[in-house]
Amino acid sequence: MSRISTELSRKASLVDAAIAEIAARGSLDVTVGRIARRAGVSSALAHHYFGSKDRILIAAMRQILRQLAADHRQALVAAGTPRARLSATIRASFGQASFQREVIVAWLAFYVRAQGDPVARRLLLLYQARLRSNLLYALRPLVGSDAPNLAETLAALIDGHFVREAAQSGPADGAKLIASVEAVTDLLLEAYA
Amino acid sequence: MSRISTELSRKASLVDAAIAEIAARGSLDVTVGRIARRAGVSSALAHHYFGSKDRILIAAMRQILRQLAADHRQALVAAGTPRARLSATIRASFGQASFQREVIVAWLAFYVRAQGDPVARRLLLLYQARLRSNLLYALRPLVGSDAPNLAETLAALIDGHFVREAAQSGPADGAKLIASVEAVTDLLLEAYA
DNA sequence: GCGGGTTGATTGACTGGTCAATCAAGTTCG
DNA sequence: CGAACTTGATTGACCAGTCAATCAACCCGC
Numbered sequence: 391m392s393r394i395s396t397e398l399s400r401k402a403s404l405v406d407a408a409i410a411e412i413a414a415r416g417s418l419d420v421t422v423g424r425i426a427r428r429a430g431v432s433s434a435l436a437h438h439y440f441g442s443k444d445r446i447l448i449a450a451m452r453q454i455l456r457q458l459a460a461d462h463r464q465a466l467v468a469a470g471t472p473r474a475r476l477s478a479t480i481r482a483s484f485g486q487a488s489f490q491r492e493v494i495v496a497w498l499a500f501y502v503r504a505q506g507d508p509v510a511r512r513l514l515l516l517y518q519a520r521l522r523s524n525l526l527y528a529l530r531p532l533v534g535s536d537a538p539n540l541a542e543t544l545a546a547l548i549d550g551h552f553v554r555e556a557a558q559s560g561p562a563d564g565a566k567l568i569a570s571v572e573a574v575t576d577l578l579l580e581a582y583a
Numbered sequence: 584m585s586r587i588s589t590e591l592s593r594k595a596s597l598v599d600a601a602i603a604e605i606a607a608r609g610s611l612d613v614t615v616g617r618i619a620r621r622a623g624v625s626s627a628l629a630h631h632y633f634g635s636k637d638r639i640l641i642a643a644m645r646q647i648l649r650q651l652a653a654d655h656r657q658a659l660v661a662a663g664t665p666r667a668r669l670s671a672t673i674r675a676s677f678g679q680a681s682f683q684r685e686v687i688v689a690w691l692a693f694y695v696r697a698q699g700d701p702v703a704r705r706l707l708l709l710y711q712a713r714l715r716s717n718l719l720y721a722l723r724p725l726v727g728s729d730a731p732n733l734a735e736t737l738a739a740l741i742d743g744h745f746v747r748e749a750a751q752s753g754p755a756d757g758a759k760l761i762a763s764v765e766a767v768t769d770l771l772l773e774a775y776a
Numbered sequence: 777g778c779g780g781g782t783t784g785a786t787t788g789a790c791t792g793g794t795c796a797a798t799c800a801a802g803t804t805c806g
Numbered sequence: 807c808g809a810a811c812t813t814g815a816t817t818g819a820c821c822a823g824t825c826a827a828t829c830a831a832c833c834c835g836c
Contacts, residue, residue: 396784396785397784397785400785415698415699416695416696416698416699417695417696417698417699419612421820421821421822422821422822422823423820423821423822431786431787432786432787432788433787433821433822433823434786434787434788434789434823434824434825435785435786435787437822437823437824438785438786439785441823442822442823443821443822443823495698498694498695498698499695501691501695501746501749501750502609502610502691502692502695503609503610504750505608505609505610505688505691505749506608506609506610511750514750515750518747518750539763542763543740543763543767545743545747546739546740546743546744546747547736547739547740547743548743549743549746549747550738550739550740550741550742550743550744550745550746551739551743552743553694553742553743553746554711554738554739554742556694556698557694557697557704557707557708557711570732570735570736574736574771577770577771577774578767578770580774581770581773593811614794614795614796615795615796615797616794616795616796624812624813625812625813625814626795626796626797626813627797627798627799627812627813627814627815628811628812628813630796630797630798631811631812634797635796635797636795636796636797
C-alpha cells in the first residue's frame with residue numbers, strides 16, 4: 391500500500407467507525423478506544439492521526455454533512471423548474487443515503503453538541519443555511535415575498551420529521567414522509583401563489 | 584424546618600439545579616458534584632436522596648415533561664371548539680413556560696439520551712403520544728379520516744421549530760412561531776375540511 | 777541490486793485527572 | 807438519647823492523551 395494513501399484511508403475508516411460507534415451508542419459519549427477498536431487499530435493511532443478526540447468527532451460531523459450536501463446536489467442537477475427543485479430538496483432530505491438511523495442519530499447528537507462547541511455550531515448553522523438557501527431559491531419564483539416564511543416552515547417540517555424519526559423504533563420510512571411533505575408543499579404553494 | 588419536608592424540598596432544589604446545569608452545559612454531560620454545588624449541598628447528599636446520577640437525570644426529565652403537560656392542560660381548559668383546542672396546543676407548545684432556552688436545550692439532550700436509555704425513551708414517547716392525542720382529538724371533528732396525517736404533520740412542524748430554536752443564538756421568540764404554525768394550520772384545515 | 781539510513785505507521789504501557797458511588801464520622805433536632 | 811441529616815474523605819473505574827520503542831516501506835549512494 392502506498393504511503394500517501396495510508397493516512398487518508400486510516401482517517402476515513404476511523405471516521406466511519408466513529409459514526410458507527412456514535413449511532414450504536416446513541417450519543418457522542420464514545421471513547422477513542424472504542425472507535426479505534428471498531429476501526430481495527432489502537433487508540434494511540436487515532437490520536438496520532440487526529441490529535442484529539444474532538445477532532446475525530448468534528449471530522450465525523452463534517453463527513454455526515456458532506457454526505458447530506460452531496461445528496462442534495464445530486465438531486466438538484468436534474469431539477470429544471472422551481473417546483474422540481476423543491477421536490478429534489480425534499481427527496482434528498484429523506485433519501486436513502488441521508489435518512490437512515492445511523493445518520494439521524496448522529497445528527498441529533500451533534501445538534502446537542504452544537505450547544506457548547508463553537509465548531510459544531512458553525513457546521514450546524516452551515517447545514518441550516520444551505521437548506522434554507524435551497525428552499526428560498528426554489529420558492530422565490532413561486533411565491534415571491536412569502537418565500538422566507540415558507541422556507542422556514544418547510545425547513546421546520548423537514549427537521550421535525552427527522553428528529554421524530556430518531557425516537558421511533560422501526561426502520562426509517564422515507565417514502566411516506568416525502569409524500570406527506572410534498573402534499574403539504576402543494577397546499578402551501580397553492581395558497582401563497 | 585420539618586424533617587419530612589426536608590427531603591422533598593432538597594429533592595426539588597436538586598432537580599432544579601440539574602435542569603439549570605444541563606442547560607448551562609448544553610448537554611446531559613453534567614456531574615453530580617456540579618449539580619449538588621449549584622443546589623448548595625454536597626454530592627454525597629445528592630446520592631443519598633436519589634441513589635444514582637441516572638435517577639437525578641430522569642427526575643429532571645420528568646419535571647420538564649410535567650411542566651409541558653401542565654401548560655397544555657391549562658391552555659386546553661378554556662378551549663371550547665376543536666379549532667380552539669388546536670390553537671391551545673400550539674400556543675402551549677411555544678408558550679413562555681415551555682419555550683425557553685433552558686427547557687429546549689434540556690429537552691433536546693433528553694432526546695439523545697432516549698436512544699440508549701429505556702426509561703428516557705418511555706418518557707419521550709409519552710410526550711409524543713400526548714401531543715399526538717391532543718392534536719388528533721381536535722382534528723377528528725374537523726377533517727375526519729385525514730386527522731392522523733395532519734396530526735403527524737403538525738407534530739413534526741412543532742418539534743421542528745423546537746429543535747431549530749435550539750440552534751439559534753438569540754432569545755426564543757415564541758409569538759412569531761405561534762403565528763406561523765397557526766397560519767399553516769388554517770391552510771391545512773381549509774384544504775382537508 | 778544492495779545495504780544503511782530516513783521516515784512514517786503502529787503499538788503497549790503509562791500518567792494524570794475526573795467522576796460516581798461509598799463510608800464513617802459529625803451535626804442537628806425532636 | 808437517638809434517628810434522620812449532612813459532610814469530607816476515600817475508593818475504584820474509566821479515559822484522553824503521551825511516550826518510547828518496534829516495524830515496514832522507501833530512498834540513495836555505491
